[in-house]
Amino acid sequence: MARGKATGAAGNADKEGKPEKADKAQRGIQSVEVGGRLLAALAAARVPMPLAALAEAAQLAPAQAHAYLVSLTRLGLLKRDHVSGRYEPGPLSLQLGMLRLEQDPAYRAALPRVDALARSSGFSVAISIAGPQGPTIVRYVPASAPLHVNLHVGTVMALAATATGRVYCAFRPPAQWQPLWRAQQPDATEAQLADFGAVLQGIRERGIERSIDTPSPAVSSLSVPVLDAAGALRLVLTLVGSTGAIDVDWNGTAARALMAAAADIAAILSAEGPEEESPA
Incomplete structure (x- = not known):
């Protein structure tokens, strides 16, 4: 039908008929990106890091960083050494790294x-x-x-x-x-x-x-x-x-x-x- 939903370039139009910008930022989850800052800080350091150092590198308050670190540890992206208390890459990080390499x-x-x-x-x-x-x-x-x-x-x-x-x-x-x-x-x-x-x-x-x-x-x-x-x-x-x-x-x-x-x-x-x- 002529009134069917448009596809392709014509479908990317706003209510005023103007095409949307191709480079328009996609919606994301801010909390995921904040957690990513902790992962990036650890990757850049290349050594296990304590909570305070990770928080500082990621520009987060220690209490806020701790909550993220708990979740990242539960996911297996990080693990915490029970003796030193330092955080290091977890098993899921290793699997993802090997997948990328392979x-x-x-x-x-x-x-x-x-x-x-x-x-x-x-x-x-x-x-x-x-x-x-x-x-x-x-x-x-x-x-x-x-x-x-x-x-x-x-x-x-x-x-x-x-x-x-x-x-x-x-x-x-x-x-x-x-x-x-x-x-x-x-x-x-x-x-x-x-x-x-x-x-x-x-x-x-x-x-x-x-x-x-x-x-x-x-x-x-x-x-x-x-x-x-x-x-x-x-x-x-x-x-x-x-x-x-x-x-x-x-x-x-x-x-x-x-x-x-x-x-x-x-x-x-x-x-x-x-x-x-x-x-x-």
């Missing part, structure tokens, strides 16, 4: 190739993504033989001291890593920053970086970037082994295998087209 095409493509590389090489392999505090391990496949190094999911890699950190810096815009670099090395001079920049240029030219006996004695590693079709860094792959056992030659067996795995992942990303970058 939807990332680069991570999905990397999983089988990283597992295969660990089996074929006999060395540990780590996948790192850009996190708020720098490159963060999100997948760690341990070596077949014991390796005395403290690496696990959630480890944030030092920017200057690790091959992973240097690759991260080499393929990220300076504005995204220099503040972290300065925070990790508060006494560094401009000359040292320039020297570090020269190191990064060498990494970009080679497409691979290595660490020998640093930062952990008797442990060496090789790291390579995974870039998408636009040249943006999506992942850092790191092969880790005992010094002397792992071949860290630029053109050695381990380097070629690692670079081949990264190239395979990059090819899949290029075939799938542009995607949203992993969250930083």
